[in-house]
Amino acid sequence: MDLIPAPVAVEGLAPDGFLLDRSTTLYAAPGTETTERWLRSMVGPALGLQLLPGDERAKNSVALHIDDALEPEAYKLGVVRSQGIEIRGGSAAGVFWGAQTLRQLLGPDAFRRAPVHSDKKWVIPFTEIEDSPRFPWRGMMLDVARHFLPKDDVLRYLDLLAAHKLNVFHFHLTDDQGWRIEITRYPRLTEVGSWRSRTKHGHRASELWDETPHGGYYTQDDIREIVAYAAERHIRVVPEIDIPGHSQAAIAAYPELGNTDVIDTTTLSVWDTWGINANVLAPTDNTLRFFEGVLEEVLDLFPAATSPFIHIGGDECRKDQWKESPAAQARIEEFGLANEDELQSWVIRHFDTWLTARGRRLIGWDEILEGGLPAGAAVSSWRGYGGGIAAAEAGHDVVMCPEQHVYLDHRQDGGADEPMPIGFVRTLEDVYRFEPVPPGLSEEAARHILGTQANVWTEVMQNRARVDYQVFPRLAAFAEVAWSPLPASAERDFTDFERRMTTHYARLDALGVDYRPPSGPLPRQQRPGVLGRPLEGPPPNV
Numbered sequence: 327m328d329l330i331p332a333p334v335a336v337e338g339l340a341p342d343g344f345l346l347d348r349s350t351t352l353y354a355a356p357g358t359e360t361t362e363r364w365l366r367s368m369v370g371p372a373l374g375l376q377l378l379p380g381d382e383r384a385k386n387s388v389a390l391h392i393d394d395a396l397e398p399e400a401y402k403l404g405v406v407r408s409q410g411i412e413i414r415g416g417s418a419a420g421v422f423w424g425a426q427t428l429r430q431l432l433g434p435d436a437f438r439r440a441p442v443h444s445d446k447k448w449v450i451p452f453t454e455i456e457d458s459p460r461f462p463w464r465g466m467m468l469d470v471a472r473h474f475l476p477k478d479d480v481l482r483y484l485d486l487l488a489a490h491k492l493n494v495f496h497f498h499l500t501d502d503q504g505w506r507i508e509i510t511r512y513p514r515l516t517e518v519g520s521w522r523s524r525t526k527h528g529h530r531a532s533e534l535w536d537e538t539p540h541g542g543y544y545t546q547d548d549i550r551e552i553v554a555y556a557a558e559r560h561i562r563v564v565p566e567i568d569i570p571g572h573s574q575a576a577i578a579a580y581p582e583l584g585n586t587d588v589i590d591t592t593t594l595s596v597w598d599t600w601g602i603n604a605n606v607l608a609p610t611d612n613t614l615r616f617f618e619g620v621l622e623e624v625l626d627l628f629p630a631a632t633s634p635f636i637h638i639g640g641d642e643c644r645k646d647q648w649k650e651s652p653a654a655q656a657r658i659e660e661f662g663l664a665n666e667d668e669l670q671s672w673v674i675r676h677f678d679t680w681l682t683a684r685g686r687r688l689i690g691w692d693e694i695l696e697g698g699l700p701a702g703a704a705v706s707s708w709r710g711y712g713g714g715i716a717a718a719e720a721g722h723d724v725v726m727c728p729e730q731h732v733y734l735d736h737r738q739d740g741g742a743d744e745p746m747p748i749g750f751v752r753t754l755e756d757v758y759r760f761e762p763v764p765p766g767l768s769e770e771a772a773r774h775i776l777g778t779q780a781n782v783w784t785e786v787m788q789n790r791a792r793v794d795y796q797v798f799p800r801l802a803a804f805a806e807v808a809w810s811p812l813p814a815s816a817e818r819d820f821t822d823f824e825r826r827m828t829t830h831y832a833r834l835d836a837l838g839v840d841y842r843p844p845s846g847p848l849p850r851q852q853r854p855g856v857l858g859r860p861l862e863g864p865p866p867n868v
Protein backbone atom coordinates (compact mmCIF):
# COMPACT_ATOMS: atom_id res chain seq x y z
CA MET A 327 0.00 0.00 0.00
CA ASP A 328 3.07 2.20 0.41
CA LEU A 329 1.31 4.73 2.62
CA ILE A 330 3.13 7.99 3.40
CA PRO A 331 3.10 9.00 6.20
CA ALA A 332 3.12 5.44 7.53
CA PRO A 333 0.04 4.65 9.63
CA VAL A 334 0.18 3.40 13.20
CA ALA A 335 -1.25 -0.06 12.39
CA VAL A 336 -2.43 -2.01 9.36
CA GLU A 337 -4.20 -5.33 9.67
CA GLY A 338 -5.56 -8.11 7.53
CA LEU A 339 -4.33 -7.03 4.18
CA ALA A 340 -6.02 -9.40 1.69
CA PRO A 341 -4.98 -10.09 -1.90
CA ASP A 342 -8.45 -9.21 -3.18
CA GLY A 343 -10.50 -6.18 -2.38
CA PHE A 344 -13.47 -3.91 -2.72
CA LEU A 345 -14.36 -2.53 -6.14
CA LEU A 346 -15.55 1.07 -6.39
CA ASP A 347 -17.83 1.50 -9.38
CA ARG A 348 -20.60 3.69 -10.77
CA SER A 349 -23.07 2.45 -8.19
CA THR A 350 -20.80 3.07 -5.18
CA THR A 351 -22.49 5.63 -2.94
CA LEU A 352 -21.12 8.04 -0.36
CA TYR A 353 -22.76 8.31 3.04
CA ALA A 354 -21.60 11.20 5.23
CA ALA A 355 -22.83 11.26 8.81
CA PRO A 356 -23.42 14.67 10.38
CA GLY A 357 -20.10 16.39 11.05
CA THR A 358 -18.22 14.76 8.17
CA GLU A 359 -19.23 17.20 5.43
CA THR A 360 -15.74 18.54 4.72
CA THR A 361 -14.61 15.08 3.76
CA GLU A 362 -17.78 14.43 1.79
CA ARG A 363 -17.17 17.57 -0.27
CA TRP A 364 -13.48 16.75 -0.68
CA LEU A 365 -14.12 13.20 -1.88
CA ARG A 366 -16.71 14.39 -4.42
CA SER A 367 -14.73 17.37 -5.69
CA MET A 368 -11.15 16.05 -5.56
CA VAL A 369 -11.25 12.27 -5.77
CA GLY A 370 -14.47 11.59 -7.68
CA PRO A 371 -13.24 13.42 -10.82
CA ALA A 372 -10.00 11.39 -10.86
CA LEU A 373 -11.93 8.15 -10.57
CA GLY A 374 -14.61 9.23 -13.04
CA LEU A 375 -17.19 8.33 -10.38
CA GLN A 376 -19.92 10.54 -8.97
CA LEU A 377 -20.13 8.95 -5.51
CA LEU A 378 -23.85 9.71 -5.27
CA PRO A 379 -25.40 10.27 -1.84
CA GLY A 380 -26.25 6.94 -0.29
CA ASP A 381 -27.88 5.28 2.65
CA GLU A 382 -26.02 4.55 5.88
CA ARG A 383 -26.57 0.82 5.43
CA ALA A 384 -25.92 0.60 1.70
CA LYS A 385 -23.77 -2.40 0.72
CA ASN A 386 -21.62 -0.75 -1.89
CA SER A 387 -20.61 2.47 -0.23
CA VAL A 388 -18.05 4.76 1.29
CA ALA A 389 -19.37 5.68 4.74
CA LEU A 390 -18.03 8.49 6.92
CA HIS A 391 -18.67 8.62 10.67
CA ILE A 392 -17.56 10.53 13.73
CA ASP A 393 -16.45 8.23 16.54
CA ASP A 394 -16.14 9.98 19.90
CA ALA A 395 -14.06 7.11 21.28
CA LEU A 396 -11.17 8.18 19.05
CA GLU A 397 -8.74 11.06 19.58
CA PRO A 398 -9.77 14.11 17.51
CA GLU A 399 -7.31 13.55 14.65
CA ALA A 400 -7.33 9.75 14.82
CA TYR A 401 -9.21 7.59 12.34
CA LYS A 402 -10.03 3.99 11.56
CA LEU A 403 -10.38 2.94 7.96
CA GLY A 404 -11.99 -0.37 7.23
CA VAL A 405 -12.43 -1.98 3.85
CA VAL A 406 -14.79 -4.89 4.38
CA ARG A 407 -16.52 -7.39 2.13
CA SER A 408 -20.09 -6.90 3.27
CA GLN A 409 -20.15 -3.13 3.19
CA GLY A 410 -17.43 -1.32 1.32
CA ILE A 411 -15.36 1.34 2.95
CA GLU A 412 -15.92 2.87 6.33
CA ILE A 413 -13.94 5.77 7.77
CA ARG A 414 -14.47 6.65 11.41
CA GLY A 415 -12.71 9.72 12.77
CA GLY A 416 -12.45 11.20 16.24
CA SER A 417 -13.54 14.49 14.70
CA ALA A 418 -14.14 15.93 11.25
CA ALA A 419 -10.36 16.25 10.95
CA GLY A 420 -9.78 12.57 11.74
CA VAL A 421 -12.27 11.57 9.04
CA PHE A 422 -10.46 13.86 6.61
CA TRP A 423 -7.06 12.29 7.32
CA GLY A 424 -8.68 8.89 6.82
CA ALA A 425 -9.88 10.04 3.41
CA GLN A 426 -6.32 11.05 2.53
CA THR A 427 -5.29 7.48 3.28
CA LEU A 428 -8.17 6.23 1.15
CA ARG A 429 -6.90 8.22 -1.85
CA GLN A 430 -3.44 6.71 -1.41
CA LEU A 431 -5.00 3.23 -1.31
CA LEU A 432 -6.70 3.91 -4.63
CA GLY A 433 -3.34 4.34 -6.36
CA PRO A 434 -1.44 7.19 -8.01
CA ASP A 435 -4.09 7.81 -10.69
CA ALA A 436 -6.49 8.86 -7.93
CA PHE A 437 -4.29 11.97 -7.58
CA ARG A 438 -5.08 13.19 -11.09
CA ARG A 439 -7.87 15.62 -12.00
CA ALA A 440 -9.55 13.40 -14.56
CA PRO A 441 -9.54 9.69 -15.37
CA VAL A 442 -6.81 8.46 -17.70
CA HIS A 443 -8.16 4.95 -18.41
CA SER A 444 -11.92 4.56 -18.98
CA ASP A 445 -11.83 0.85 -18.08
CA LYS A 446 -9.78 1.24 -14.90
CA LYS A 447 -10.89 -0.93 -11.97
CA TRP A 448 -10.67 0.95 -8.66
CA VAL A 449 -10.00 -1.86 -6.21
CA ILE A 450 -8.98 -1.36 -2.59
CA PRO A 451 -7.55 -4.29 -0.65
CA PHE A 452 -9.65 -5.54 2.28
CA THR A 453 -7.88 -4.12 5.29
CA GLU A 454 -8.24 -2.34 8.60
CA ILE A 455 -6.10 0.68 9.39
CA GLU A 456 -5.80 2.45 12.72
CA ASP A 457 -4.00 5.71 12.70
CA SER A 458 -3.38 8.90 14.62
CA PRO A 459 -0.74 11.63 14.52
CA ARG A 460 2.29 11.80 16.78
CA PHE A 461 2.13 15.62 17.02
CA PRO A 462 -0.76 18.07 16.94
CA TRP A 463 1.36 20.70 15.11
CA ARG A 464 2.55 19.41 11.72
CA GLY A 465 3.44 22.43 9.70
CA MET A 466 5.08 24.08 6.77
CA MET A 467 6.09 27.72 6.64
CA LEU A 468 5.97 29.38 3.24
CA ASP A 469 7.78 32.67 2.69
CA VAL A 470 5.74 34.60 0.12
CA ALA A 471 7.57 37.86 0.94
CA ARG A 472 10.94 37.19 -0.70
CA HIS A 473 9.17 35.86 -3.77
CA PHE A 474 5.47 36.30 -4.18
CA LEU A 475 3.47 33.17 -4.99
CA PRO A 476 0.16 33.86 -6.71
CA LYS A 477 -2.95 32.86 -4.79
CA ASP A 478 -3.58 29.75 -6.88
CA ASP A 479 -0.14 28.43 -5.96
CA VAL A 480 -0.90 28.97 -2.28
CA LEU A 481 -4.17 27.05 -2.59
CA ARG A 482 -2.31 24.27 -4.36
CA TYR A 483 0.17 24.10 -1.49
CA LEU A 484 -2.71 23.70 0.95
CA ASP A 485 -3.79 20.67 -1.08
CA LEU A 486 -0.25 19.33 -0.98
CA LEU A 487 -0.07 19.79 2.79
CA ALA A 488 -3.41 18.00 3.21
CA ALA A 489 -2.19 15.12 1.03
CA HIS A 490 0.63 14.65 3.54
CA LYS A 491 -1.61 15.02 6.63
CA LEU A 492 0.07 18.30 7.57
CA ASN A 493 -2.26 20.62 9.44
CA VAL A 494 -0.50 23.96 9.98
CA PHE A 495 0.26 26.52 7.30
CA HIS A 496 2.59 29.21 8.61
CA PHE A 497 2.12 32.09 6.19
CA HIS A 498 5.15 34.44 6.21
CA LEU A 499 3.42 37.51 4.81
CA THR A 500 5.80 40.40 5.44
CA ASP A 501 9.51 41.01 5.21
CA ASP A 502 12.09 43.54 4.01
CA GLN A 503 11.50 42.47 0.41
CA GLY A 504 7.72 42.74 0.30
CA TRP A 505 4.43 43.24 2.14
CA ARG A 506 1.88 40.73 0.86
CA ILE A 507 -1.40 41.28 2.72
CA GLU A 508 -3.86 44.08 1.98
CA ILE A 509 -4.49 46.26 5.04
CA THR A 510 -7.32 48.60 4.12
CA ARG A 511 -6.44 51.35 6.58
CA TYR A 512 -2.85 51.49 5.35
CA PRO A 513 -3.09 51.16 1.56
CA ARG A 514 0.53 52.09 0.92
CA LEU A 515 1.68 48.84 2.56
CA THR A 516 0.65 47.10 -0.63
CA GLU A 517 0.65 50.01 -3.12
CA VAL A 518 4.31 50.71 -2.30
CA GLY A 519 5.41 47.88 -0.03
CA SER A 520 4.49 44.96 -2.26
CA TRP A 521 6.72 45.95 -5.18
CA ARG A 522 10.43 46.07 -5.79
CA SER A 523 12.10 47.27 -8.95
CA ARG A 524 14.67 44.51 -9.24
CA THR A 525 15.90 41.45 -7.35
CA LYS A 526 19.24 39.92 -6.50
CA HIS A 527 19.50 36.67 -8.47
CA GLY A 528 21.04 33.98 -6.31
CA HIS A 529 22.76 34.46 -2.96
CA ARG A 530 23.43 38.07 -1.93
CA ALA A 531 27.08 37.73 -2.95
CA SER A 532 25.97 36.97 -6.52
CA GLU A 533 26.66 39.70 -9.05
CA LEU A 534 23.48 38.92 -10.97
CA TRP A 535 20.29 40.97 -10.85
CA ASP A 536 16.89 40.15 -12.22
CA GLU A 537 15.79 43.53 -13.55
CA THR A 538 12.12 42.48 -13.80
CA PRO A 539 9.99 44.35 -11.26
CA HIS A 540 8.68 41.82 -8.77
CA GLY A 541 5.83 41.71 -6.32
CA GLY A 542 2.16 41.25 -5.65
CA TYR A 543 -0.13 40.83 -2.70
CA TYR A 544 -3.25 39.03 -1.52
CA THR A 545 -6.40 41.11 -1.29
CA GLN A 546 -8.47 40.65 1.83
CA ASP A 547 -10.83 38.47 -0.16
CA ASP A 548 -7.87 36.39 -1.36
CA ILE A 549 -6.87 35.93 2.28
CA ARG A 550 -10.42 34.97 3.27
CA GLU A 551 -10.46 32.43 0.45
CA ILE A 552 -7.10 30.96 1.50
CA VAL A 553 -8.24 30.73 5.13
CA ALA A 554 -11.53 29.09 4.16
CA TYR A 555 -9.79 26.68 1.77
CA ALA A 556 -7.39 25.70 4.55
CA ALA A 557 -10.20 25.28 7.09
CA GLU A 558 -12.05 23.01 4.67
CA ARG A 559 -8.90 20.86 4.72
CA HIS A 560 -8.49 21.01 8.52
CA ILE A 561 -5.38 23.14 8.18
CA ARG A 562 -4.82 25.95 10.66
CA VAL A 563 -3.20 29.09 9.29
CA VAL A 564 -0.62 30.98 11.31
CA PRO A 565 -0.22 34.43 9.75
CA GLU A 566 3.15 36.08 10.35
CA ILE A 567 3.61 39.83 10.53
CA ASP A 568 7.36 40.08 11.19
CA ILE A 569 8.36 42.85 13.63
CA PRO A 570 10.45 44.75 14.70
CA GLY A 571 13.11 43.59 12.20
CA HIS A 572 12.47 42.40 8.65
CA SER A 573 10.35 45.50 8.15
CA GLN A 574 11.92 47.56 5.38
CA ALA A 575 8.94 47.09 3.05
CA ALA A 576 6.64 48.63 5.67
CA ILE A 577 9.11 51.48 6.29
CA ALA A 578 9.39 52.13 2.54
CA ALA A 579 5.59 52.53 2.51
CA TYR A 580 5.36 54.58 5.71
CA PRO A 581 8.77 56.17 6.44
CA GLU A 582 7.62 57.38 9.88
CA LEU A 583 7.74 53.72 11.05
CA GLY A 584 11.52 53.72 10.81
CA ASN A 585 14.23 55.31 12.92
CA THR A 586 13.87 58.78 11.42
CA ASP A 587 16.30 60.29 13.92
CA VAL A 588 19.07 58.04 12.59
CA ILE A 589 18.53 57.86 8.84
CA ASP A 590 16.39 59.56 6.23
CA THR A 591 13.82 56.78 5.92
CA THR A 592 12.10 58.55 3.00
CA THR A 593 15.00 57.33 0.84
CA LEU A 594 14.26 53.65 1.54
CA SER A 595 12.60 51.41 -1.00
CA VAL A 596 11.50 47.79 -0.76
CA TRP A 597 14.75 45.84 -0.36
CA ASP A 598 16.08 44.19 -3.50
CA THR A 599 18.66 41.89 -1.97
CA TRP A 600 19.01 39.40 0.90
CA GLY A 601 20.45 39.35 4.38
CA ILE A 602 19.82 40.84 7.80
CA ASN A 603 18.78 44.42 7.39
CA ALA A 604 19.72 47.35 9.66
CA ASN A 605 16.51 49.21 8.82
CA VAL A 606 14.16 48.17 11.60
CA LEU A 607 11.04 49.67 13.14
CA ALA A 608 11.33 52.54 15.59
CA PRO A 609 10.03 51.48 19.03
CA THR A 610 7.71 54.49 19.23
CA ASP A 611 4.07 54.73 20.27
CA ASN A 612 3.25 55.66 16.70
CA THR A 613 4.74 52.39 15.44
CA LEU A 614 2.96 50.34 18.12
CA ARG A 615 -0.41 51.92 17.23
CA PHE A 616 0.26 51.34 13.54
CA PHE A 617 0.89 47.62 14.03
CA GLU A 618 -2.07 47.28 16.37
CA GLY A 619 -4.08 48.61 13.43
CA VAL A 620 -2.49 46.04 11.14
CA LEU A 621 -3.19 43.25 13.62
CA GLU A 622 -6.81 44.32 14.09
CA GLU A 623 -7.37 43.58 10.41
CA VAL A 624 -5.29 40.40 10.63
CA LEU A 625 -7.44 39.10 13.50
CA ASP A 626 -10.52 39.86 11.47
CA LEU A 627 -9.20 37.93 8.46
CA PHE A 628 -7.83 34.98 10.43
CA PRO A 629 -10.57 33.89 12.87
CA ALA A 630 -9.64 32.54 16.28
CA ALA A 631 -11.12 29.09 15.61
CA THR A 632 -8.59 28.32 12.88
CA SER A 633 -5.84 30.80 13.79
CA PRO A 634 -5.41 30.63 17.57
CA PHE A 635 -1.75 31.61 17.10
CA ILE A 636 -0.51 34.85 15.53
CA HIS A 637 3.20 34.94 14.63
CA ILE A 638 4.94 38.26 15.16
CA GLY A 639 8.40 37.24 13.93
CA GLY A 640 10.90 38.79 16.30
CA ASP A 641 13.90 37.28 14.52
CA GLU A 642 17.13 38.89 13.41
CA CYS A 643 16.36 42.41 14.59
CA ARG A 644 19.61 44.34 14.28
CA LYS A 645 20.04 46.94 16.99
CA ASP A 646 22.45 49.30 15.15
CA GLN A 647 19.84 52.04 14.69
CA TRP A 648 18.34 51.70 18.17
CA LYS A 649 21.84 52.22 19.62
CA GLU A 650 22.13 55.48 17.73
CA SER A 651 18.55 56.66 18.06
CA PRO A 652 17.83 59.24 20.80
CA ALA A 653 14.15 58.20 20.64
CA ALA A 654 14.97 54.52 21.21
CA GLN A 655 17.41 55.38 23.98
CA ALA A 656 14.77 57.56 25.64
CA ARG A 657 12.41 54.56 25.61
CA ILE A 658 15.06 52.39 27.27
CA GLU A 659 15.37 55.03 29.97
CA GLU A 660 11.62 55.58 30.28
CA PHE A 661 10.94 51.89 30.95
CA GLY A 662 14.08 51.23 32.99
CA LEU A 663 15.40 48.70 30.48
CA ALA A 664 18.98 47.48 30.49
CA ASN A 665 19.70 47.64 26.79
CA GLU A 666 18.39 47.32 23.24
CA ASP A 667 17.68 43.57 23.66
CA GLU A 668 15.34 44.38 26.50
CA LEU A 669 13.74 47.02 24.33
CA GLN A 670 12.99 44.36 21.73
CA SER A 671 11.58 42.16 24.47
CA TRP A 672 9.42 45.09 25.61
CA VAL A 673 7.98 45.43 22.08
CA ILE A 674 7.21 41.71 21.96
CA ARG A 675 5.57 41.81 25.40
CA HIS A 676 3.43 44.70 24.26
CA PHE A 677 1.99 42.60 21.46
CA ASP A 678 1.71 39.53 23.64
CA THR A 679 -0.51 41.51 26.02
CA TRP A 680 -2.43 42.97 23.10
CA LEU A 681 -3.04 39.56 21.46
CA THR A 682 -3.84 37.81 24.74
CA ALA A 683 -6.49 40.43 25.52
CA ARG A 684 -8.08 39.49 22.21
CA GLY A 685 -8.09 35.77 22.86
CA ARG A 686 -5.09 34.85 20.72
CA ARG A 687 -1.66 33.47 21.48
CA LEU A 688 1.58 35.02 20.35
CA ILE A 689 4.22 32.88 18.70
CA GLY A 690 7.61 34.14 17.57
CA TRP A 691 11.06 32.99 16.45
CA ASP A 692 13.33 31.92 19.30
CA GLU A 693 14.98 35.37 19.60
CA ILE A 694 11.85 36.38 21.52
CA LEU A 695 13.21 34.36 24.45
CA GLU A 696 15.98 36.94 24.91
CA GLY A 697 14.98 39.31 27.64
CA GLY A 698 12.24 37.03 28.97
CA LEU A 699 8.98 35.83 27.50
CA PRO A 700 5.43 36.21 28.82
CA ALA A 701 3.76 33.03 30.07
CA GLY A 702 1.40 32.12 27.24
CA ALA A 703 3.74 32.89 24.35
CA ALA A 704 5.07 30.08 22.15
CA VAL A 705 8.35 29.73 20.29
CA SER A 706 9.39 28.58 16.83
CA SER A 707 12.83 27.13 17.56
CA TRP A 708 14.86 27.81 14.41
CA ARG A 709 18.47 28.44 15.43
CA GLY A 710 18.79 24.83 16.53
CA TYR A 711 17.18 22.90 19.35
CA GLY A 712 18.57 25.18 22.06
CA GLY A 713 15.90 27.86 22.06
CA GLY A 714 13.18 25.25 22.00
CA ILE A 715 14.72 23.31 24.88
CA ALA A 716 15.06 26.47 26.99
CA ALA A 717 11.51 27.51 26.17
CA ALA A 718 10.02 24.09 26.88
CA GLU A 719 11.90 23.80 30.17
CA ALA A 720 10.48 27.22 31.11
CA GLY A 721 6.97 25.95 30.33
CA HIS A 722 6.43 27.54 26.91
CA ASP A 723 4.95 25.67 24.00
CA VAL A 724 7.44 25.03 21.22
CA VAL A 725 7.42 24.24 17.52
CA MET A 726 10.70 22.59 16.57
CA CYS A 727 12.00 23.82 13.21
CA PRO A 728 15.80 23.96 13.52
CA GLU A 729 17.46 25.40 10.43
CA GLN A 730 20.14 22.73 10.55
CA HIS A 731 17.52 20.07 9.85
CA VAL A 732 14.27 21.29 8.33
CA TYR A 733 15.02 24.46 6.39
CA LEU A 734 14.06 23.32 2.92
CA ASP A 735 15.93 26.18 1.25
CA HIS A 736 19.08 24.28 2.21
CA ARG A 737 20.47 22.17 -0.62
CA GLN A 738 19.45 18.55 -0.82
CA ASP A 739 22.60 17.17 -2.36
CA GLY A 740 26.29 18.03 -2.47
CA GLY A 741 26.55 17.73 -6.25
CA ALA A 742 27.66 20.53 -8.55
CA ASP A 743 24.31 20.54 -10.38
CA GLU A 744 22.27 21.53 -7.34
CA PRO A 745 20.57 24.82 -8.26
CA MET A 746 21.66 27.90 -6.27
CA PRO A 747 22.97 25.71 -3.42
CA ILE A 748 22.32 27.21 0.00
CA GLY A 749 23.32 25.93 3.42
CA PHE A 750 24.07 22.41 4.59
CA VAL A 751 23.39 19.28 2.58
CA ARG A 752 20.05 18.04 3.88
CA THR A 753 19.13 14.93 1.95
CA LEU A 754 15.81 13.13 1.93
CA GLU A 755 17.31 10.72 4.45
CA ASP A 756 18.55 13.53 6.69
CA VAL A 757 15.06 15.03 6.87
CA TYR A 758 13.59 11.57 7.39
CA ARG A 759 15.87 11.06 10.40
CA PHE A 760 15.08 14.43 11.97
CA GLU A 761 13.77 14.02 15.52
CA PRO A 762 11.69 16.93 16.85
CA VAL A 763 12.00 15.95 20.53
CA PRO A 764 15.65 16.30 21.57
CA PRO A 765 17.03 13.54 23.78
CA GLY A 766 17.32 14.31 27.45
CA LEU A 767 14.33 16.60 27.57
CA SER A 768 12.29 16.02 30.71
CA GLU A 769 8.88 14.44 30.20
CA GLU A 770 7.24 17.59 31.44
CA ALA A 771 9.17 19.76 28.98
CA ALA A 772 8.60 17.28 26.13
CA ARG A 773 4.87 17.81 26.55
CA HIS A 774 5.45 21.42 25.45
CA ILE A 775 6.80 20.32 22.07
CA LEU A 776 3.62 20.93 20.09
CA GLY A 777 5.23 19.53 17.02
CA THR A 778 7.38 20.53 14.14
CA GLN A 779 7.41 22.40 10.89
CA ALA A 780 9.53 22.62 7.78
CA ASN A 781 10.38 26.15 6.72
CA VAL A 782 10.55 27.30 3.11
CA TRP A 783 12.44 30.58 2.69
CA THR A 784 12.27 31.75 -0.90
CA GLU A 785 15.25 34.04 -1.56
CA VAL A 786 16.41 31.64 -4.27
CA MET A 787 12.96 30.21 -5.11
CA GLN A 788 11.63 32.59 -7.72
CA ASN A 789 8.47 30.70 -8.60
CA ARG A 790 6.37 27.65 -7.95
CA ALA A 791 8.68 25.29 -9.81
CA ARG A 792 11.63 26.32 -7.66
CA VAL A 793 9.53 25.93 -4.51
CA ASP A 794 8.40 22.47 -5.61
CA TYR A 795 11.98 21.45 -6.27
CA GLN A 796 13.19 22.46 -2.81
CA VAL A 797 10.14 21.16 -0.95
CA PHE A 798 9.73 17.78 -2.61
CA PRO A 799 10.37 14.99 -2.04
CA ARG A 800 11.64 16.14 1.37
CA LEU A 801 8.20 17.22 2.61
CA ALA A 802 7.08 13.59 2.30
CA ALA A 803 9.87 12.55 4.68
CA PHE A 804 9.01 15.42 6.96
CA ALA A 805 5.34 14.41 7.00
CA GLU A 806 6.32 11.02 8.35
CA VAL A 807 8.47 12.65 11.05
CA ALA A 808 5.49 14.76 12.11
CA TRP A 809 2.77 12.11 11.85
CA SER A 810 4.13 8.59 12.29
CA PRO A 811 5.18 7.09 15.61
CA LEU A 812 8.87 6.88 16.36
CA PRO A 813 9.86 3.17 16.46
CA ALA A 814 10.88 1.77 19.84
CA SER A 815 14.46 1.66 18.56
CA ALA A 816 14.21 5.43 17.91
CA GLU A 817 15.65 4.62 14.45
CA ARG A 818 13.40 5.16 11.48
CA ASP A 819 13.66 2.62 8.65
CA PHE A 820 14.82 4.69 5.71
CA THR A 821 15.13 1.69 3.40
CA ASP A 822 11.45 0.96 3.84
CA PHE A 823 10.59 4.64 3.40
CA GLU A 824 12.59 4.77 0.16
CA ARG A 825 10.75 1.70 -1.09
CA ARG A 826 7.40 3.33 -0.34
CA MET A 827 8.65 6.49 -2.04
CA THR A 828 8.68 4.73 -5.42
CA THR A 829 4.88 4.74 -5.24
CA HIS A 830 4.82 8.22 -3.71
CA TYR A 831 6.81 9.66 -6.64
CA ALA A 832 4.03 8.40 -8.90
CA ARG A 833 1.49 10.22 -6.69
CA LEU A 834 3.57 13.41 -6.90
CA ASP A 835 3.78 12.97 -10.68
CA ALA A 836 0.00 12.65 -10.85
CA LEU A 837 -0.33 15.82 -8.75
CA GLY A 838 2.06 17.67 -11.06
CA VAL A 839 4.70 18.33 -8.41
CA ASP A 840 8.06 19.41 -9.83
CA TYR A 841 10.12 17.49 -7.27
CA ARG A 842 13.84 16.81 -7.32
CA PRO A 843 14.27 13.37 -8.90
CA PRO A 844 16.42 10.92 -6.89
CA SER A 845 18.95 10.97 -9.71
CA GLY A 846 19.41 14.73 -9.44
CA PRO A 847 18.00 17.87 -11.03
CA LEU A 848 16.60 17.69 -14.54
CA PRO A 849 18.34 20.05 -16.97
CA ARG A 850 15.57 22.64 -16.59
CA GLN A 851 15.85 22.45 -12.81
CA GLN A 852 19.51 23.44 -12.86
CA ARG A 853 20.68 27.05 -12.57
CA PRO A 854 24.24 26.99 -13.90
CA GLY A 855 26.27 30.04 -13.01
CA VAL A 856 23.95 31.42 -10.33
CA LEU A 857 25.85 31.76 -7.07
CA GLY A 858 24.55 30.09 -3.93
CA ARG A 859 26.17 29.81 -0.52
CA PRO A 860 26.82 26.18 0.33
CA LEU A 861 27.99 25.48 3.86
CA GLU A 862 30.43 22.59 4.21
CA GLY A 863 30.35 19.62 6.52
CA PRO A 864 27.53 18.27 8.60
CA PRO A 865 25.43 20.86 10.40
CA PRO A 866 26.44 21.49 13.99
CA ASN A 867 24.18 19.58 16.36
CA VAL A 868 22.82 22.60 18.22
Ligand code: ACM
Pocket residue numbers: 641642691708
Ligand atom coordinates in the same frame (compact mmCIF):
# COMPACT_ATOMS: atom_id res chain seq x y z
C1 ACM B 1 14.64 32.88 10.40
O1 ACM B 1 15.07 31.97 9.69
N1 ACM B 1 15.17 34.08 10.36
C2 ACM B 1 13.53 32.66 11.30
